[in-house]
Amino acid sequence: MVPVEMEVDDPRGWDFVDWVGPDASASIFRSLDDPADIVRAAAVSRSWRRFVVENEFSKSICLRICPEIANFTSAEEVSRSPPQPHAESSHGVQRKALERDYRIYSYLSGALVSNSPSMDCILQCIGASSTDNFPDETIENTLIPHDRVKHRPSYWSSGGHDDPDAPETLTYRLNCDMCIVDEIKLQPFKAYFQYGHPIYSSKAVRFRMGHSKLPHGSDSFVTVEDENLMAIADDNYVWTYTSPEFPMLQENVLQSFKLPRPVLCIGGIVKVELLGRVQKQEADDRYYICICHAQVRGRSLSPVFMVDTSDPAGYSVLKYLPDAKILRSEDAMLDDGSESLEWHSLVARYRRMRHLAIMNVLLGPEEFMDEDDIIGGVLMDEDDLGGMLEDDPFV
Known part of the structure; x- marks a missing residue:
């Protein structure tokens, strides 16, 4: 003892x-x-x-x-089942x-901190600050991993400018509203059809991430100029992260811009800021920036985690859906009368975005169809497609 x-x-x-x-x-x-x-x-x-x-x-x-x-x-x-109210201290x-x-x-x-493999998370284009020859040089071309389709050049081009310091922006929506982003890749366009094959890179790049304050669905790419300007205006977004500036090489290669640390993109919006111009076009003696391909590399935290950014003051609420980890079939989504309305709303939103992402990979814009290995303007990358489908309870 x-x-x-x-x-x-x-x-x-x-x-x-x-x-x-x-x-x-x-x-x-x-x-x-x-x-x-x-x-x-x-x-x-x-x-x-x-x-x-x-x-x-x-x-x-x-x-x-x-x-x-x-x-x-x-x-x-x-949760799928709404909690039962009862008195508590x-x-x-x-x-x-x-x-x-x-x-x-x-x-x-x-x-x-998961070590899941990264993939290209871009779902669709929102808009560009300017476009030289629309629609031939639209931002949509940056989703194609080639600089030509059907023997025609494929790239986005800014409008011409006399000021070499004039910036441009490209804004994208990701395939979910909760993404871990660790790397962004951009490829400047080499004008192989112009004398000397000039490369229209920018001097530097910077990236912003956040969420839209516009009503859901109103921030997708549109062709009307004033609506496009509204869709890309900074006043319509809440930016929760801004990267340091990275120098861009004047080289026709897919250049990697590794972020200092993995960044949580809350809201699924990424803006690429192209800072400064280095190449004049001989025909009009004006500066241009041209990008033929863009990628935002990362991984999705959905459907287990989503975010509500509907508050007009810009506040955001983290949503955790624990039951999303165990759903494995369409039958599991049948309404038995006991599932909460909020659960259905969040799951429906997630499934819409996943459906759009998969259809973008499988089909893409009809005008980019090619007879070779391009499907819908997108080279089928088995790793990327596999990453989209792996462990997805709604697919």
């Missing part, structure tokens, strides 16, 4: 958190950089789980991995909210 005096002095029977103290324990927990370590710590005992949950360590590690998460004003769990409500946030951010932190 342990003597009474040793029961007080011997720390072996004490809880580590109590022994070290809450402040020192919190410093130790915050030094952990692997999300799995936070989850393991919460599984040690009830007191450790309470300490982890109450101090929001899972949310803290998410913020360290992707600071863009600070843009979420709240996080909500959306204020302490019970607060405890459930902390447990919910711990659950959401624990899953999110694991998704943020």
Whole structure:
């Protein structure tokens, strides 16, 4: 039997958190950089789980991995079956909210550090700041991984400008509204049909990511000039990330611009800023920028995670759909009368975007059909298509 005096002095029977103290324990927990370590710590005992949950360590590690998460004003769990209302004390409500946030951010932190392969996440074009010869030199051409189709040049061209510092922008919508983006690729166009084969690159590039404030569906590419200007105007977007500037080489190759860290694109909008011009066209002695191909490389966090950006003030709410991980067939989507309306709305939105993404890959614009290995203007990349379909519960 342990003597009474040793029961007080011997720390072996004490809880580590109590022994070290809450402040020192919190410093130790915050030094952990692997999300799995936070989850393991919460599984040690009830007191450790309470300490982890109450101090929001899972949310803290998410913020360290992707600071863009600070843009979420709240996080909500959306289940297939709506919760049954029942009376609870204020302490019970607060405890459930902390447990919910711990659950959401624990899953999110694991998704943020996943080593899943990246793919081209562009779903469609929204618009370009200018276009020289529309529709022959439209931004839509940048979705084609070739600089010619049916022996004709395929590229986007800006309007001509006398100022070599005049910028241009290309704006794209991604295939989901929660994407981890780590790399953007651009290929300047080499005008093989002009004397000297000039390459119309920009001096530098910069990237913005965020979400639209326009009503859903109104930010797709349109041909009317004033509507296009509205679709690309910065005032109509909330930018949650802006990259540093990267120099662009005046070379006709697919150039990789690796971001300093993986970025969470909240809202699925990416704007490519082409900063400065280096090449004049001999015919009119004006500067142009031409891009023949663009890619936004990353991976989707949907359907498990989605975002609600409908607040007019620009706030965004993280939506966690835990049941989306277990759906594997169309039959599972049949309405049995017990599923929440919010669940149906989010799932329907996700399925629409996935359907558009897959159809873009399989079919593409009809005018770009070729007899060779181009389908719908897009070279079938088995890795990209496989990445789109893999583990997708709605396909």
